[in-house]
Amino acid sequence: MTEPDLEIEDDLGFTAFFYALQKGLAAIVAKMVKKNKSLVTMRFTYVNDKTPVLVAYAFGHWEIARFLYSRTPIKVLTEDNNGRDGAQLISKCFFQINKFDIGWDLLQQCPKLVLTENYFGYSPLNTLADFRSAFPSGVPLRFWQRWIYNS
Structure with a gap:
């Protein structure tokens, strides 16, 4: 995927990045952030406009949250x-x-x-x-x- 492709939303307004966060796929999240650094600052409108680090914490993915926090x-x-x-x-x-x-x-x-x-x-x-x-x-x-x- 290209850098802009990582920001494409589906019908519900979620990105591939969101789904990777939701499932706790740390390696994929890391690769996505490496490719598009602005992913850590985007807000998920259908999750009360929260940042990725908060979403990772909400799903209980502590290591991903630590990774995202270090880059936010x-x-x-x-x-x-x-x-x-x-x-x-x-x-x-x-x-x-x-x-x-x-x-x-x-x-x-x-x-x-x-x-x-x-x-x-x-x-x-x-x-x-x-x-x-x-x-x-x-x-x-x-x-x-x-x-x-x-x-």
Whole structure:
């Protein structure tokens, strides 16, 4: 396929790139992005106008999301759409166990995103506060855990 061919949409408005993201085909996604670098900045209108990195996270394809994040210009996540993409990405990272790397990196680059509303009307700070198991006081400890904690 040529570079412009990668942006052709089907009857539903989806591209071959979207379908590769949806199925988690990491090698194909990488080759498509290598051929057409603007794919990482396109928005999928039928998925609430979200960027590819958010779509990859939504489908649970963490490695593809990390790859796309490394190639997505920071401006797309922090300035476009009033920073909602960045806030949504950080919130998703906080919500998923052991997936803090992208969220932490994004917060280091743009700290104001911690108070920016995501697509659901919550800030990443709200998401983190609701995630009680991230804090020792939010989860009841077993006997041996209390013993270690108190010692």
